Amino acid sequence: MIASSFPVLRLKPKANARAIRHGAPWVYDNELVLDRRSKNLAPGTIAVLEDAERNPMGLVATNPLSRITARMIERDVSVAIDQAWFAAKIKRALELRERLFDHPFYRLIHAEADGLPGLVVDRFDSALVVQPNAAWLEVLIEPLATALAEVTGATTILKNAAGRTRVLEGLDDENGVLLGTAPNAPVMVPMNGAHYAADLTGGQKTGLFYDQRPNHAFAARLSEGADVLDVFSHVGGFGLAALAGGAKSALCVDGSAPALALAELGAKDAGFGDTMSTRKGDAFDVLEALGKDGAQYDVVICDPPAFAPGKAKLEVGLRAYERLAKMAAPLVKEGGYLVLCSCSHAADLGKFRFACTRGIGRADRAGSLIHTGFAGPDHPLMPQLAESGYLKALFYRL
Known part of the structure; x- marks a missing residue:
């Protein structure tokens, strides 16, 4: 590809060209002059982005069908994208x-x-x-x-x-x-002393969530000799790390039977088969049932899917995080630890922390926030893109 062969997209005069020059990677449809030609570009077309004065700013990947119409991929417009x-x-x-x-x-x-x-x-x-x-x-x-x-x-x-x-x-x-050839069995992944079974062909997303690695490690340090409850455990993320850190037991709760089977496979592969148990069910239903039974644990971890995947779901999502904290807190023994996680980029750290702390208070519990964790360094954050800092993990001692 040569730059002269690329179509052109142009910013409107009132668009924030300075932000794009300073690294902002996304250009929205309302920032662009979209005529019939540009609206008819095939999704995935590479184009030259110009400012309102027709100065080239770089190469962008376009999709007229998306609100994010252009994504900056290269500042040098003479480069071949090959x-x-x-x-x-x-x-x-x-x-x-x-x-x-x-x-x-x-x-x-x-x-x-x-x-x-x-x-x-x-x-x-x-x-x-x-x-x-x-x-x-x-x-x-x-x-x-x-x-x-x-x-x-x-x-x-x-x-x-x-x-x-x-x-x-x-x-x-x-x-x-x-x-190559797709694997016909789960791939065993060593991480934090635990073994994780990753289904690369049928598992969720890429088969394993690497982003929680440092938070798994911190939870493992709290888990020596502990009874641990891992809710929304997927393939046993926190539970397996806790067992590797010396936990007495770990109960992994998830709504997916295949995910729990992978958790059991990981436990068996690492020699933890006798100390791990699983329970399939809706997380909130299981928390309610455990509360009625008077169950308590030294460490309780809740790592749910994104309750607030976008701004439109923010308030509903924050209420869900608050409810989760309220239901989980009573299951923590006096002096024990509650870990609450969010992968919702729309719920920033302050809003998420407020919802969780409020939920703990509504459960008539109190405690100190001893650690705040984020995604590992193989998930770098782009400073100009707040959405890339999506993962938060709050560690409370109650």
């Missing part, structure tokens, strides 16, 4: 992860913060799972996959089917395999 371009971005991301981790199990590409808007790539040793969340990545999936294999040496590359974009005809294998 396999070599992808390889340079991937090498830079890989260098950071290889400094951080002794073993090749981590998030390799974290979207905008790694210069590849909308792209998530998780690494499982020689296998990579790619989640393309923007149309331009679907269009360029072949040079992307080739570059990933070139830089990392991966022998298996899978495309996660749960990505938010539709598969474009002819660009994706029916079974989601971009390279």
Whole structure:
């Protein structure tokens, strides 16, 4: 691709060009002059973004069907967006992860913060799972996959089917395999002394959530000799880490039977089969039942899905976090620990902390906030994009 062949998108005179020049990665539809030509651009088209005075600002990946119509991908408008371009971005991301981790199990590409808007790539040793969340990545999936294999040496590359974009005809294998052969069994992932069973083909998102790694480790430090309750446990994230940290027992609660089966597999693989138990059911129903039974634990952890996935759901989501804290707090023994997590980018830290603390108070409990955790460094935060700082974990001693 050469810059002269790219179509042009132009900012409106009142658009905040300064913010884009200073690193803001997204351009919304109401900031652009959208005529018939630009509205008819195929999703995923690469274009030159110009300011209102027709000065080039960089290359953007476009999608006229999205409110985020343009995503900044490259400041140099003369650069070709090809396999070599992808390889340079991937090498830079890989260098950071290889400094951080002794073993090749981590998030390799974290979207905008790694210069590849909308792209998530998780690494499982020689296998990579790619989640393309923007149309331009679907269009360029072949040079992307080739570059990933070139830089990392991966022998298996899978495309996660749960990505938010539709598969474009002819660009994706029916079974989601971009390279190699899909594994026919869960991949065992060592993390914080625990073993996690990741289903790379049928699991949630890429098969495992690496972002909670540092929070798992902190919870494990609190769990020596403890009875632990892990609610919304998925494949046993906090529960398995707690057992690796010396917990006496861990009860993992989740609504998904396949996820709990993977948790049990991880426990067995690490030798914790006798100390882990699972319970399938709606988390709020289980919390209510445990409360009626008078059950109490030294450590209670709640890591729910996003209750406030966007601004429209913020108030409803905050009430759900408050309710969760109110129901979980009575299950914590005197002097024990309550861990409450949120992956809702719309609920910032202050709002989330207020909702949780209010819920604890409504349960007639009190305590101190001893630690606030965030996503690990393989999930870097882009300072100009508040949405990239989505994960929060609050550790209370009650």
